[in-house]
Each structure stands twice: as C-alpha cells, then as structure tokens.
Amino acid sequence: MASKLKYLSFIFFIFLALGSWGVNAQNQRQQELEGRRRELQKEIKQITALLFASKKERKSIINTVDDLSYKISVRKNLIRITNQQANLLTREINFNENKILDKQNKLKILKQDYAAMILRSYKSRDRKNKLMFLLSSSNFQQAFRRLQYIKQYANYQKDQGKLIKEETKKLQLLNQDLVSKKEEKKKIINENRFAKEALDEERNTQKVLIASIQKDLSTFSLKIKTKQKETQKLNEEIRKLIQEAIAASNRKAGKSEDLNVFSLTPEQKALAKNFTSNKGKLPWPVANGIVKLRFGTNPSPIDPSIKIRSNGVRIATNKGEPIRTVFEGVVQGIMTPKNGNNTIMIRHGNYITVYKNLSKFYVSKGDKVTTKQIIGEVITNKATGESILSFGIYKDSSIQNPSSWIYKL
Template identity: 45%
Template sequence: MKLNLLLLSFFWVGMGTALCQNIKARQQKLETQRVRLKNEIKQINELLFSNKNTRKNIIVEVENLQVKLNVREELIKVTNAQVNLLTRKININERNISSHRKELKFLKEDYAKMIKNSYASKSFQNRLMFLFSSEDFFQAYKRIQYLKQYTQYRRKQGIIIGEKTQLLQQLNNVLIQERQKQVILINENKEVQEKLKKERISQQSLIISLKQKERNLSLQISKKEKLARTIDKEIDRLIREAIAASNRSDVGGGGKEFFKLTPEAKLISANFEANRGRLPWPLEKGVVVQGFGRQKHPVVKTTTIQSNGVTIATTPSSNVRAVFEGEVMSVLTFKGSNPSVLIRHGNYITVYKNLGELYVKKGDKVKSKQVIGEVFTNQQTGKTEVQFSIFNNIKVLNPSGWIYQM
C-alpha cells in the first residue's frame, strides 16, 4: 500500500514538473505581451493625449479613445490569461507539495522503524553475538556486509529526508510568491478595467454629442474614403506602369502583373523577404491608430472603411524613414491630399502617404532608415499621421506581418 502511494506520488510530481515547464514558457510569452501592451498605452498617452490644452476635433478624440480602448481590452485579456495560468501553476504546486508531504511522511516512518530496530541491537555485544552465531565464515562475512549496507542505507535515508524537507520548503516559498504575483495581477487588472470603464463613458458622451451630426459625418467619411480610393487606384496604376516598363526590357523573366527583375533587383527582393517581421518602423516613434483591411469606422459604426495599409500617429515634425534599401519609384502628388512616396525593393514596394516635406525625388537610391520626408500635421484636427503600405508586385500586404513588433 505504501509502495503504491510512493509510486503515485512520483507520478504526480513528474506530471506536475512537465506541466509547470509548459506553463512557464507560456507565462514568459504572455509577460512579454503584457509589457509591450503597457508600453503601447504609455506611448498612446504621450502621442495622443499629452497636450490637453490643444482643443481637438471631437471625431479625432473619439478615434483616439478607441485606439486606447482596443489596447486596454487586449491588455485585460492577456493579464486574465496570466492569472489563469498562475492559478493552474498554483494548483499543480499544491498537488506537488501534497505528494512530497506524503512521500516525506512515508520516508520518516520507514526511517523511524530503522532507528527503532537499530536501537534494539545497537550494543557492541549484540552485534558480536549476531556475527558469532553464524554457522560458517561465509555467513559471517555476509552478515558484516549486511551491517555495513544497513548503516549506509540508514545514512542515505537521513540525507534524502533532509533534501525532501528542503525541497518542500522551497516549493512552499514558490507557492507564496506565485500567490503574491497572482494578487498583484488581479489588482492591476481591476485598475485597468476601471480606467477602461471611465474611458468608455467618456467616449460614449462624445458619441452622443455627435449623434445629431451623424448624417453629415457619414458624408464626410464617404468623401474621405472616395479620395483614399482614388489615391489607391493611382498607386495601383503607377505600380502597373513600372511592371510594364520592366517587362519591356530584355533582362530576367516576368509577366503582366510581375516585375521582370535584374540580378541586383532579385537580391534586394530576396533580402527584403528575408527580413519579414524584422523591418524597422517608418517612424522612430509612433503608434498604429488604424489597422489593415476592411473595418467599421470607430465613430460611425454603420460606415465601413477600407485600409490598404496602416495609419501611424506620431509627434509633429517627425521624420519618415525608408524601411529598407531601394529606389524611389515615384513621388505622387494628388489634388486634395499630401504627397506620397513609393520606394521599390525588387518586386516589393513600400508606400509612405501624407508627407508634409519631401527630401527625395524619383530615381533616388535610398538606404534602410534613411529619412525621405517629414509627416504632415493637420492644424484643424491636430493629427500627425503617416499611412504606410507594402505591395508585392500589385498585391497589397498587411504591414503588421513585416514590421518589427507592429
């Protein structure tokens, strides 16, 4: 019965150790996410909410609040996942402690019996009697060996009990630390939830004030979307023209929707692709305020918008940087909008929209992180934003999969 109990204890301890290692890896990943999200909220506050004296457009305030709400919600999810993992780890450690206690109890009982038996025959005379009562020399030798092994085993059991006791103390200390960390995370999450609640109330009050103007807002958004689609069509036209021009040359291979690449362009293209997920941001400091793809407008929920890239908010007079080496394919100036720069990297193209100042021209060779212009700041809305896109030939890609930690 005691042997089965001991084997069961070993089984639970082994299982618990494997699970704890798996949980530890997931905990480290979640902690990295939590730190990143907290830093992102800090950056959002610095970039979007630091200048309270500047009166912003109500729509901009609602949009900025939505950006912060999205990150706070993600932070709450990540912290909840951390708390749940810690709860699982605490439960596993409690089971391990229980198993170790049972095992220690068994070892102590076994050790107590040994001491008791040893005490009964501890005298020198008793040991001599045990040896001299042997029938022959071989039996006497075997009894001497037994006495030595018994003494060694007893000492070993004493050492094991000491080690188990120390291990048990360490597990208890870890358990205390994990419970303290769990309390800290729960309290932190409560604070974030309170802030989220207040910000939602603030956003709702702003939205209510805009309700009467919803029709007018929808028209403004539609007008803005129409201009964005016109610019996107012009960018598509410029890319197709560049592809057609490359296919008129005699070098390499290609097609109607693919660049015909020179050996040098192939190398740049391969290097660009090899740096997927590691490309630098087009700004030294910024936060994504609008993601990629089709999405509901943050203010007028009945209106859907399409984004062929990401919109990054930053501070006024910020420099825009090339994310990789390449050649300026085109500089697009369009009526009713600010200049855009298209940089070609083999069969990849990066687009930088809404520049206030230009430092490059068509045909210029650029290096990674080279400043190509300055972001435009809208004096009416207070927005300082750049729209950034990536294309593979004519196919638009999600920049978040290419830019480091976007």
C-alpha cells in the same frame, strides 16, 4: 513499512513525471502572456503619449472617438490577457498545493521509518550483540555477508537522514514558490481592477461623444465619406504610377506593356528575393509609433454602416518624427498632391513600399536608399495635432498586408 514507502515513491514519481510536462508548458505559457501583457501596457502608454497628451490642439469629435475606440480595444485585450494570466496562476497554485501535500505525506512516512530504524538501532546498540551476530555465522562467507549487512544498514540510516533533509528543503522551496505565485496573482488582479476602472471611464466618455454625434450624424458621416474619397483618390494615383512603372520595365525588356508584373533585371531579382526572405522581419518605418488603423476593411466607430477601407496601416507617431525606409531600394517616385498627403515610393525589385503624409523629403527620384535610411519627416495636422504616417506595401500592383511584413506591427 519499507514496501509501503517504495509504493508511495513510485506513485509520486509517476505523478511527477506526468505533471512536469504540464508545469513546463504552463510556465512557458505564463511567460508568453507576461510578455504580451507588457507589450499592451507599453502600447497604452504610447497611445496616451501620442494621442491624448497634447492639450494645445483641440481635436475634432471624430478623431477623439477614433482614438478612444482604439485605446478601448487595446485595454480590452490587456484585460483579457491579464485574466488568462490569473487563471493560469490559479492552476499553478492548485498544482503546487497538491505537490506540497504529497511532499508532506512522503516526509511523514520517511520520518516514521527513520524513527523506527533509530529505535531498532538503540535496542541493539550493544557491541556484544553485533559481535555475537557475526560469531554465530556458520561459515566465513555468512559472516562476511552479515558484516556487509551491518555496514549497509548503517549507510541506509545515513541516506535516510539525508533524504529527509532534502525533502524538507524541497518542501520549503515549494512553499516559497507558492507564496510568490499568490503574491503575483494578487498583483495581477489589482492591476486588472484598475484597468477595468479605466476602461469603464473611457467607455463612458465615448458614449457621451457618440451621443452628441448622433444629433447630427449625417454631417459627421459626410465628413468621413469625404475623407475616404480623398484617400481612395490618392490610392488610385499611386496604383496608376505603379502600373506606369510596370509598363516601363516591360517596354525596356521588349515585352508587352499590358503585363501586370515587373520585368526584372538580375540585380532587381536578387533584391526582390532578399526582400521576400525578410518577410516578417522588416523594421518599422518610424522608430516610435502605434498602429491606429490596420489593413483591410474596418467599420467606422462613428457610423458602423460606413466601412473604412485601408490599403495599408496608419501609424500615429511624434511630431516631426523621421521617416525611414524598411529596406534598401531605389526611390521610384515622389508625389506632392494639393491635399498635403506628400508621398514617397521606394522600389525593391518587384515590391514597392509607400510612405504617405510627409512634410519634408530628403531624397529624390532615382536615389538609392539603404535600410532605415531617413527619407523625410511626418507631417503634423495643425487642426488635430496628430502626426499620422500612412504606410503600404505592393507586390507589383497588388496590395499587401504590412502586418505580415513588418516585425511585430
């Protein structure tokens, strides 16, 4: 019986050693998924508050479809993450059930072995038997060993009793953990069901809107193209100003004005190095907001044949939201075009951050600014009620993806 117990204990130990790494990895992955799920839930709440809460302003169909498309994409990510969590919990539940079964088998053998020991002890409980066992020794050493054996056997009985209690407690904890995980899975599945219902409702709304757009697609497509041309024109003006600043820096340093990179002073080099070292850790240009349009080329949800080119990101925020710098630097320039896309450019060595769609300015050209300093307020579109900040980053005259620079953008 003892040898069988040792064998099963060894097998269980090997199984536990192999499984513990997997359990730790699963727990870490579960925590990561839970963190991401909470972020997406928070983002959906922000989308609702920033893009759908206002009933006073009547949005254009184009803006409504844009906002719905964004909300749908976030909700689909939430459902995907929640499905991954549910699947991971299923594996954890199965693992726990296997561990419980192994514990039950081990506990059964321990109890059987302990019962057999108690029975043997009962049969040989007479003190005369123990005394005769000692007196029948052939010499003193053998008597001493037999005495030690009697003590060890008594201690072994106590240890087995303790082990049974410990294993019983472990089994109870595993059962509690199993119940907890099943409740967690049930909660996640219910949340996912509600998310899918909301997704279906949003998709149906989007289909109705797109169907109405299809009746006059050419008109809506023209509006999108016109808006794209205005954005492109402003981007070209920004690039022109940056090129002029690069030429001025090289002229001042006695270098060719045809160079496409800034000529930096030692102080500017140190600032640029510090800016680079903070890549991925820079703060958001607003305290509260969501990324409505990301960097790069994105197909229009209205007309997929139209590609929307974004040199930065568009962040939906609150009405009158203060705009803040993402890093210390110097105000390179301020633009006030006729279309209202008021813009501030902040220089950080050979890097420039661009803040567009401002209603107010709190700085002037040449001012030194610090990280998170308020430099203005976002403008609110009177027609749609939306407050959108367009934010971009340049290295010399090359555009950068802000998501690579701003923390969790």
